[in-house]
Amino acid sequence: MADLLDFKLNFSEFIQCAFLLQELESILDEGKNSEELEELVKRGMDSINPLIFALYPYELF
Numbered sequence: 001m002a003d004l005l006d007f008k009l010n011f012s013e014f015i016q017c018a019f020l021l022q023e024l025e026s027i028l029d030e031g032k033n034s035e036e037l038e039e040l041v042k043r044g045m046d047s048i049n050p051l052i053f054a055l056y057p058y059e060l061f
Contacts, residue, residue: 005055005057007049007051007052007055008049008051009048009049009052013048013049013052016048017045017048017049017052020041020044020045020048024037024041024060033061037061038060038061041053041060
């Protein structure tokens with residue numbers, strides 16, 4: 001069994017990240033992808049909690 005990652009998020013940060021990823025998924029579904037979008041998502045995640053983007057185990061782009 002794989003170990004779970006501890007992002008050290010409180011509930012509010014978890015919800016903010018979920019909405020950010022939901023919006024990203026919608027944008028990617030429309031076929032839009034760019035380095036600018038990647039930077040915006042990174043900054044958004046960093047503003048929620050600086051650990052999220054670095055620890056996120058899935059490739060977003």
